[in-house]
Amino acid sequence: MNRVSYLRLALVVLVGVVAQISIFSHLNIDGMHPEIIWLFPIAAGLVGGSQVGAITGFGAGIALDCLQPTPFGLTALVATILGFVIGLATERNGLNVEGAAWWVTPALSAGATLIAVGTYGILGFVFGEDQFSAINYLVLLPVVAVGAAVFAIPAWLAVSWSLGERSGRRRMTSEVTGW
Amino acid sequence: MASRRSLRSLTTFAVLVLLAITLLTLSVGTSSGITSGLRSIGSTVLSPVVGVVDAVTRPIGNFFSGALNYGSVTAENQQLRAEVSRLQQQQLTTAYNRKQLTQIAQLKNLGFVGATPTVTAQTIDISVSNFASSIQINKGTSSGITIGMPVVGNGGLVGQVVIVNRGTATIRLITDGQSKVGAVVGTSNVLGVVNGVAEGRPLSMNFVAPGSAVPVGTVVFTNGLQGSLFPAGLPIGKVAASSSPPNATQMDVDVKPLANLNNLGYVDVLLWEPPA
Numbered sequence: 001m002n003r004v005s006y007l008r009l010a011l012v013v014l015v016g017v018v019a020q021i022s023i024f025s026h027l028n029i030d031g032m033h034p035e036i037i038w039l040f041p042i043a044a045g046l047v048g049g050s051q052v053g054a055i056t057g058f059g060a061g062i063a064l065d066c067l068q069p070t071p072f073g074l075t076a077l078v079a080t081i082l083g084f085v086i087g088l089a090t091e092r093n094g095l096n097v098e099g100a101a102w103w104v105t106p107a108l109s110a111g112a113t114l115i116a117v118g119t120y121g122i123l124g125f126v127f128g129e130d131q132f133s134a135i136n137y138l139v140l141l142p143v144v145a146v147g148a149a150v151f152a153i154p155a156w157l158a159v160s161w162s163l164g165e166r167s168g169r170r171r172m173t174s175e176v177t178g179w
Numbered sequence: 180m181a182s183r184r185s186l187r188s189l190t191t192f193a194v195l196v197l198l199a200i201t202l203l204t205l206s207v208g209t210s211s212g213i214t215s216g217l218r219s220i221g222s223t224v225l226s227p228v229v230g231v232v233d234a235v236t237r238p239i240g241n242f243f244s245g246a247l248n249y250g251s252v253t254a255e256n257q258q259l260r261a262e263v264s265r266l267q268q269q270q271l272t273t274a275y276n277r278k279q280l281t282q283i284a285q286l287k288n289l290g291f292v293g294a295t296p297t298v299t300a301q302t303i304d305i306s307v308s309n310f311a312s313s314i315q316i317n318k319g320t321s322s323g324i325t326i327g328m329p330v331v332g333n334g335g336l337v338g339q340v341v342i343v344n345r346g347t348a349t350i351r352l353i354t355d356g357q358s359k360v361g362a363v364v365g366t367s368n369v370l371g372v373v374n375g376v377a378e379g380r381p382l383s384m385n386f387v388a389p390g391s392a393v394p395v396g397t398v399v400f401t402n403g404l405q406g407s408l409f410p411a412g413l414p415i416g417k418v419a420a421s422s423s424p425p426n427a428t429q430m431d432v433d434v435k436p437l438a439n440l441n442n443l444g445y446v447d448v449l450l451w452e453p454p455a
Contacts (some may be wrong), residue, residue, distance in 0.1 A: 016227065024233040025307045031378060032309050051188035058195040062202075066221025067229065068308040069341045069351050071204030072214040080199055084192045091185075117309075124310060127207045131356015132310060134377035140309055 008162035013056060016155070017063045024147070033093050033142045034147020037064050037075070038113045039155035041083030045106075046156065048163050051089050053083025056159075063099065078120045086112060109138040109152035117144050157162055215326060223344040230347070233303065256318035295410065297331075297447040298322045301367040303347070312336075312355040314443055319346045327453050329401075329409045335419035335437030336360065336401065336413045340448065347446070352440055354378050355416065362415055362434075363402040364393050370402055373415055373434055381419050391430060393421040399434050408453045 021035045027033045040060045045053025061076030068075070118138065124132040181314075206214040304315035318324055320343055330337045338358065342349035351358055358375035365429060371387040377437045387393060397418045403411025416434040423430045 014225075014228070018232050021229050021304075021307050022236055025304070026236075029318075035309065049188065051184075051191050054188070054195055056190045058199065063225060065202075065222065066218050067225055067349075067354070069311045069313045069349050069357075070308050072201055072206035072218055073199045077196060077199035077203060080192065082194045084188075084349070087188075120310070127203060128206075129310070129356065131375065131377055134356060134380070135310060144309075168229050 005163050008051075009056060009159065010059065012158045012162045013040050013060045013063065015158075017060060017067070020064065021067050027147075029143050030144045031136070032138045034150050034151070035113065035117065035144045036147060036155065037061070038079065038082060038116045038144075039109055039148060039152055040078045040159060042086050042109050042112050043152075043156040043159035044163070045083045045086030045088075046090055046108075047160050048087065049105075050084045050087030052086030052163070054080050057081070057083030071124060071129060074124055074127065075154065078116055078123060079162065081119070082112060082116045083166070105156050106149040109155075110149040113148035114141055114145050134179040204351055218342055222342055222347075222349075225345050234385075255416070287394050296450045298324060298450060299447050300324075300348070300447055301445055303442045306378065311357075312352040312375065313341070314350050314352065314446075316332050316348050316350060316446060316448070317346070318372055318448065319344050319348050321345050322448075324448050327408065327450060328451060329413065329449045330446050331413060331438070331449065332443055333438035333440075336409070336415045337438050337440065337443060337446050339408065340388075350446070352378075353382060353436060354380065354440060360409055360415060361402045361404055361407045362401055364391070364398045364418065365397040367392060369393060370404075371432065373399060382416055382434040382436060383430060384418075385435050387430040387432050389423045389427055389430055393418055393430060393432055395421060396421065398437070406454065409452050410449065 016037060016039070019037070024034050024036055037060055041053050041057030048056075050088065057079030058076050061079035062073070065075045067074050091122045118137075119137035121135060202214055202217070220221050298318050300316035300318035303317045306313050306314055307315070314337075316330075324340055326340055326343055328340045330339060336353055338350040338352040338355070338411040340348050341351045352362060353373070353375050354377065355375045356377060358373075360373045361370070362373045363370050364384075364387075369387060371384045374383045374385055376383055384393075384399065395418050399415045399418060401407065401409040401411055401413040401415060403409065414437050416436040418432060419435040420433040421430060
């Protein structure tokens with residue numbers, strides 16, 4: 001990965017953070033809103049591997065932590081682990097969305113986001129945030145899972161573009177259109 | 180070659196996780212200067228971008244919201260006009276009462292919120308996280324706002340400033356689980372700590388001695404005791420339920436916030452800082 005790729009990735013993450021705060025935070029569904037921020041470490045892990053996934057997760061998480069009154073560093077911690085684990089699975093276990101059916105990326109993203117949000121809640125509780133146990137997870141988890149599934153492909157395309165993986169765009173286009 | 184890449188990846192991961200845990204440990208439980216500083220820097224850098232996007236997207240959202248709720252908006256407008264007239268009348272009486280209270284407070288060497296200057300700010304955002312109850316306002320350090328200042332509005336205590344940059348500030352609402360306010364029940368000597376539980380849930384007043392007189396409907400105020408994070412006399416809410424279970428070490432007291440936290444168009448930030 002060269003410097004230009006990192007700059008493009010930083011730009012994509014910045015757009016994602018701004019979209020999360022300015023747009024997705026206002027999509028109120030029974031008091032909860034989608035969390036697209038987890039999609040960036042997931043996509044970076046899938047496309048760039050464990051190191052890129054971890055760095056993307058840390059950057060996206062710390063940027064969001066600056067704008068939220070939640071424990072500083074918690075989003076960064078969970079997103080770093082998420083990006084690294086997804087990247088590691090891609091590298092070692094052959095987890096590869098290239099050539100897979102069109103629904104694999106959304107399904108994988110939804111599942112990984114569910115785990116990330118659950119981990120966030122548990123770690124927050126461990127670090128003394130008692131109110132995390134009072135969150136209505138029966139509403140929150142479906143909202144974040146559906147949100148992640150819907151926006152997984154745009155996030156994946158954006159990250160693929162930033163890392164110079166243009167084949168991703170071509171492959172996704174053929175998957176969606178069937179051509 | 181592959182193992183070297185794996186080692187580099189693992190090292191990067193370990194460093195980032197350690198860094199995140201360090202920041203997390205520093206921020207939890209205390210308002211660490213390091214994390215507050217980092218948060219302020221990050222917020223100062225990102226907030227203008229968020230503000231620009233907000234400025235573009237908000238009118239579109241407001242337009243659709245207003246069009247869909249035209250009837251209720253008109254009714255609310257009429258209701259607010261009536262409310263303003265009533266408040267103008269009250270203000271005249273309050274000014275006289277305030278003057279008297281200030282004089283008494285000066286005589287007794289007590290802090291009184293009536294003498295504290297305020298900054299009125301507009302709410303520009305509501306909870307940005309699923310895990311916290313907060314609002315964002317359009318005033319920041321350039322208006323004299325700093326971390327820890329109390330915020331009132333809609334007839335009661337709203338919360339406290341937790342993140343601030345030059346042009347905006349984030350307020351942690353009293354319903355947030357991390358909110359803790361030293362309180363007194365009405366004009367009695369019954370003291371306790373009012374904790375937030377979660378958005379939409381009543382506040383919980385803890386450490387109230389069993390058998391204390393806590394009548395339902397009584398207003399709960401900030402107690403302003405030494406070292407308190409809030410000045411004395413700010414109305415927090417009304418007692419919604421109270422009970423004293425047998426053999427319990429404290430009473431169960433539910434408090435309903437006085438301020439309507441779902442409809443905070445404007446709030447007042449008290450330019451009051453907790454004692455060092």
